[in-house]
Amino acid sequence: MKYESLDDKVILxxxxxxxxxxxLECGQCFRxxxxxxxxxxxxxxxxxxxxxxxxxxxEFYPCSLQEFETIWLHYFDLTTDYDHIxxxxxxxxxxxxxxxxGSGIRILNQDIWExxxxxxxxxxxxxxxxxxxxxxxxERYGDPIGDYYAFPTVQQxxxxxxxxxxxCKAGFRAKYLKEAIYKVSSNIIKLDTxxxxxxxxxxKELMAIFGVGEKVADCVLLFSCQRGEAFxxxxxxxxxxxxxxxxxxxxxxxxxRQFARDxxxxxxxxxxxxxxxxxxxx
DNA sequence: GCCCAGGGAATCG
DNA sequence: CGATTCCATGGG
Numbered sequence: 001m002k003y004e005s006l007d008d009k010v011i012l013x014x015x016x017x018x019x020x021x022x023x024l025e026c027g028q029c030f031r032x033x034x035x036x037x038x039x040x041x042x043x044x045x046x047x048x049x050x051x052x053x054x055x056x057x058x059e060f061y062p063c064s065l066q067e068f069e070t071i072w073l074h075y076f077d078l079t080t081d082y083d084h085i086x087x088x089x090x091x092x093x094x095x096x097x098x099x100x101x102g103s104g105i106r107i108l109n110q111d112i113w114e115x116x117x118x119x120x121x122x123x124x125x126x127x128x129x130x131x132x133x134x135x136x137x138x139e140r141y142g143d144p145i146g147d148y149y150a151f152p153t154v155q156q157x158x159x160x161x162x163x164x165x166x167x168c169k170a171g172f173r174a175k176y177l178k179e180a181i182y183k184v185s186s187n188i189i190k191l192d193t194x195x196x197x198x199x200x201x202x203x204k205e206l207m208a209i210f211g212v213g214e215k216v217a218d219c220v221l222l223f224s225c226q227r228g229e230a231f232x233x234x235x236x237x238x239x240x241x242x243x244x245x246x247x248x249x250x251x252x253x254x255x256x257r258q259f260a261r262d263x264x265x266x267x268x269x270x271x272x273x274x275x276x277x278x279x280x281x282x
Numbered sequence: 283g284c285c286c287a288g289g290g291a292a293t294c295g
Numbered sequence: 296c297g298a299t300t301c302c303a304t305g306g307g
Contacts, residue, residue, distance in 0.1 A: 027288060123289035129305065130288080171303030176290085213290045234288035252297080276288075285307085293300075 001078065005065035012058040017082035019104020020051050020058065026105050026277040028223050030118050030131045031138070031151065045071060045111055046150045077106045085267050092263065094244045095271055098278035105273050108223060112191045113184065114151040115224035116206070119216045120176050136168045158185045176211025183209055199227045222269040231260040231268040240279030
């Protein structure tokens, strides 16, 4: 991998396993807009970033070299060796096929707060509607950045009422969001301590929030805490695994978790993303 | 109208 | 324990 600065752009080249479309459209984040073929605007970490891929080049703009190195290199997980992980997972024929389909997926390192709120919103919703509701919350309570809005901080959401969240169309999740805002804003849960905590301890803290179950906790662990062993199980992944490994037979969540641990181990999370992207688009 | 969506809590056996 | 039901809401 190489990158160089040119005006207000950074140009990435000589990389493997990075496709912006697959990375954004595989369901791990919700704040992006497609402008064209492999051209996107993403709103993250309080910034608006354009990304355009053609051939074996990726442009990031507006973006200084320093910003790229301190923020986006990590955000897009560009320092992780995905070829190595893919080699390990490809030993499994099912994964080999899923990887062939979504070979450019990378797991983003997102902001924990936004990730938690977004996946609380996600329960029992379609991806299109999740995007719409997260966008509404940002537009009503977040800071404007050009034509877009940053996802609001905990402080900015502190005084928001359940009725106002209902008005954002959060539905029955409005009271869940209130609960998360309360626990984080009052420091009952300290998100900035997660980095140095064991995975299971973080999971326990997250699941103590009314409205956070295993699925949402696993999404937060995988998409914002760099816990590659987390394996979020939703309706899609359940179907894919059942169809690919159990002849379509119904299996319960406990068996499914055990299966993922045994089969994919420390790379269960990325395996899950390959399977999700493959399953949802076939 | 009915069914389902990147679930989770409450209830029931 | 495991299984079922309810929860808001919009789109197919």
